[in-house]
Amino acid sequence: MRMIRRYISFLAAVALTLGMCCAPVYGFYYDDPGYDDFGYDSYDYDDYGYDSYSAGSYDRVYDMYGLFSADERSSLDAMCRQYGADCGLDLIIVTAGSTGGKSDMEYADDFYDAHEFGYEGETGVLLLIDMGERQIWISTAGAAIDQFTEERIDSLVDEIAGELADGDYYEGCETFIQHSCRYFTTEVSAGEVRRARGVPLGMICVSLAAAMAIAAGVLYALYRSYVGTMTADHLTYLQENTLSVTRSGDRFLRTTMAVHRLDTANRSRPGGMGGGPGGGVHTSGGGSTHGGGGGSF
Amino acid sequence: MVQIYKCPSCGANMTFDAQSQQLSCPYCGRKMPISEYKEPKQKEPEQKEPEQKEPEQPAHEEQAASGTFKMFHCPSCGAELLTDEYTTATFCNYCGSSALIESRLEGEDAPELVIPFQITKEKAREAYLSWAKRGLLTPPGFVSRATVEKISGLYVPFWLYDYNVQAFIEADCTRTRVQRTKNEEIIYTDHFDVQREVHATYEKVPADASEKMNDALMDKLEPFSYDKLTPFKMEYLSGFFAEKYNYTSGQLRERADARVKEYGARLAMDSIRGYEMITPVREDVNLQLTRTRYAMLPVWMLNYRYMGKDYMFTMNGQTGKIIGEIPVSKGKVAAYFVLITALIFGLAMAFFYFFL
Numbered sequence: 001m002r003m004i005r006r007y008i009s010f011l012a013a014v015a016l017t018l019g020m021c022c023a024p025v026y027g028f029y030y031d032d033p034g035y036d037d038f039g040y041d042s043y044d045y046d047d048y049g050y051d052s053y054s055a056g057s058y059d060r061v062y063d064m065y066g067l068f069s070a071d072e073r074s075s076l077d078a079m080c081r082q083y084g085a086d087c088g089l090d091l092i093i094v095t096a097g098s099t100g101g102k103s104d105m106e107y108a109d110d111f112y113d114a115h116e117f118g119y120e121g122e123t124g125v126l127l128l129i130d131m132g133e134r135q136i137w138i139s140t141a142g143a144a145i146d147q148f149t150e151e152r153i154d155s156l157v158d159e160i161a162g163e164l165a166d167g168d169y170y171e172g173c174e175t176f177i178q179h180s181c182r183y184f185t186t187e188v189s190a191g192e193v194r195r196a197r198g199v200p201l202g203m204i205c206v207s208l209a210a211a212m213a214i215a216a217g218v219l220y221a222l223y224r225s226y227v228g229t230m231t232a233d234h235l236t237y238l239q240e241n242t243l244s245v246t247r248s249g250d251r252f253l254r255t256t257m258a259v260h261r262l263d264t265a266n267r268s269r270p271g272g273m274g275g276g277p278g279g280g281v282h283t284s285g286g287g288s289t290h291g292g293g294g295g296s297f
Numbered sequence: 298m299v300q301i302y303k304c305p306s307c308g309a310n311m312t313f314d315a316q317s318q319q320l321s322c323p324y325c326g327r328k329m330p331i332s333e334y335k336e337p338k339q340k341e342p343e344q345k346e347p348e349q350k351e352p353e354q355p356a357h358e359e360q361a362a363s364g365t366f367k368m369f370h371c372p373s374c375g376a377e378l379l380t381d382e383y384t385t386a387t388f389c390n391y392c393g394s395s396a397l398i399e400s401r402l403e404g405e406d407a408p409e410l411v412i413p414f415q416i417t418k419e420k421a422r423e424a425y426l427s428w429a430k431r432g433l434l435t436p437p438g439f440v441s442r443a444t445v446e447k448i449s450g451l452y453v454p455f456w457l458y459d460y461n462v463q464a465f466i467e468a469d470c471t472r473t474r475v476q477r478t479k480n481e482e483i484i485y486t487d488h489f490d491v492q493r494e495v496h497a498t499y500e501k502v503p504a505d506a507s508e509k510m511n512d513a514l515m516d517k518l519e520p521f522s523y524d525k526l527t528p529f530k531m532e533y534l535s536g537f538f539a540e541k542y543n544y545t546s547g548q549l550r551e552r553a554d555a556r557v558k559e560y561g562a563r564l565a566m567d568s569i570r571g572y573e574m575i576t577p578v579r580e581d582v583n584l585q586l587t588r589t590r591y592a593m594l595p596v597w598m599l600n601y602r603y604m605g606k607d608y609m610f611t612m613n614g615q616t617g618k619i620i621g622e623i624p625v626s627k628g629k630v631a632a633y634f635v636l637i638t639a640l641i642f643g644l645a646m647a648f649f650y651f652f653l
Contacts, residue, residue: 013634199396207645208638215637223434228620232519234560242498245568246463250470251490257347 011018017228058115065095065131067169076170079177088180089144090117090124093173097132104130104137109290112139127176129164136161144184152183153293161297169187300397301372302334302535310373310394311535315414320532333534371396386452386539395536406541408529410457410592412521414450414537414614422448423608428619436626439603450614451512451538452593456546457501458553459588464561465494467579468485470572493568499557501590504549506542517620518613521594525615529593539593546589558582
């Protein structure tokens with residue numbers, strides 16, 4: 001009877017431990033439902049007139065590449081202010097032909113910091129359309145970092161890039177504005193995880209393999225401690241002070257060379273965290289923290 | 298012929314006591330150092346002497362006749378002692394006296410050295426019980442259900458070999474240095490041909506001369522501490538089983554040679570310092586055997602049965618090192634494996650989740 005109870009409590013402990021470590025694993029792979037579930041109703045804007053709530057008189061659209069006409073520019077600008085005021089998120093759009101040697105991430109972050117965008121200090125999202133590389137980058141700051149999870153950024157990038165690829169630059173920016181607001185104002189559910197905390201599948205496999213190897217090693221050591229091991233070695237029966245080196249010779253033969261080129265572009269940024277080419281949460285050269293992700297079109 | 302040590306005070310059978318390292322009488326408690334033991338004077342009438350001489354001759358003939366078991370008689374009670382060809386110390390089945398077969402322990406067959414038992418029988422039994430009780434990997438109920446047969450102390454015959462060793466090694470060795478410029482990293486690898494020769498002396502490398510005792514097991518019981526090695530006296534064997542060597546020193550020589558050759562090669566390899574990678578090209582070890590000695594080394598042994606299978610527990614009678622066999626419960630191993638894996642994996646995931 002006692003034996004059975006011991007076994008049951010033992011198995012319960014095992015099940016509990018397994019359950020504990022399954023929860024975070026499951027959480028990493030919860031799929032984002034997509035913006036369709038959020039409902040279309042609240043953000044139906046037909047007129048893009050200025051709003052009394054648009055705090056701050058700086059531009060929201062920086063069309064350095066010249067993608068848009070003057071009318072389009074002012075429309076987008078107004079939209080950014082309107083939506084931005086409503087959901088408390090500073091929305092910025094930047095187009096450029098080249099980023100002058102910087103990566104898109106650097107350029108977007110620096111641009112954002114330099115202009116000191118952001119509601120309540122920093123909260124905002126910047127869309128950079130790099131026409132030279134045909135890539136976009138979304139940079140988040142402040143409260144937007146947490147709200148824009150890896151999955152959400154990926155979705156947003158896909159949605160925008162889809163339109164840009166078709167040449168619908170205006171529509172792409174609209175999508176950016178509308179969906180950013182939606183993502184920002186929707187609760188991050190328990191299943192979703194901020195990008196910086198995601199654990200790549202590779203690490204999970206490695207951890208599991210390492211855990212199994214350690215367990216096997218521990219059990220083997222335990223068995224050997226029971227059964228006993230051979231301890232006599234090459235020094236056991238060696239008489240003290242009888243060991244001497246009687247002949248010794250080191251003759252130089254040749255030298256071989258191996259040359260590695262150092263790639264400066266691949267060096268990691270200081271203070272960088274998180275995995276993957278997307279960038280995750282990082283500290284920009286100016287010292288401020290940004291989140292973000294990007295893709296090509 | 299067959300020697301039994303009698304207590305001068307009460308006449309009972311004296312045995313060697315590991316605790317006091319003396320001959321001790323279990324009945325009256327008298328203890329005496331081995332060197333003091335003297336044969337009690339025989340009050341027998343002279344007619345018996347010719348009788349005593351006769352059994353000695355068959356004892357020597359026994360060597361020529363192969364496969365015959367010599368019959369001995371217990372000097373205490375006269376019963377027949379059951380022995381095989383190699384037994385040198387045993388117990389009388391009837392009166393329990395510890396009987397030593399002198400003729401197999403003298404002359405050419407006399408051991409040179411012995412390490413007396415340092416661990417008493419009680420300590421050995423306790424060690425066995427606490428070892429068996431640990432129960433981490435053994436099936437539940439193992440301790441209660443395993444039948445403990447008698448724990449016996451026995452002296453195992455060993456040949457101890459002394460060598461002079463010359464070991465030579467030639468190896469390809471490399472060292473690297475790194476040079477960094479703005480765009481490049483250059484790694485230079487220097488290759489050397491390295492030679493070393495070392496001389497060393499090895500003493501008392503043991504090889505067990507008993508066919509019955511498993512060689513690998515005996516090896517694992519090493520090392521014995523030779524500072525307790527003392528010139529052989531038959532008195533040490535009283536109270537224990539003992540065996541004569543099954544193999545001569547010549548027959549075991551190959552095994553000892555192989556062992557010491559490996560040791561020599563290792564010494565030569567270890568003498569190479571200061572390189573990152575060492576690849577041996579040539580190894581040559583020469584041995585000169587300088588001495589062989591015949592020694593009796595103490596072992597506590599216990600055979601037990603669990604679920605119809607036999608297992609052995611052995612303990613170095615001097616150092617107390619335990620080498621044993623246990624039945625392993627597959628269920629327990631599997632459960633522990635899963636538990637430890639889950640624990641470490643869970644910790645790793647928690648670490649990633651909260652700190653990265």
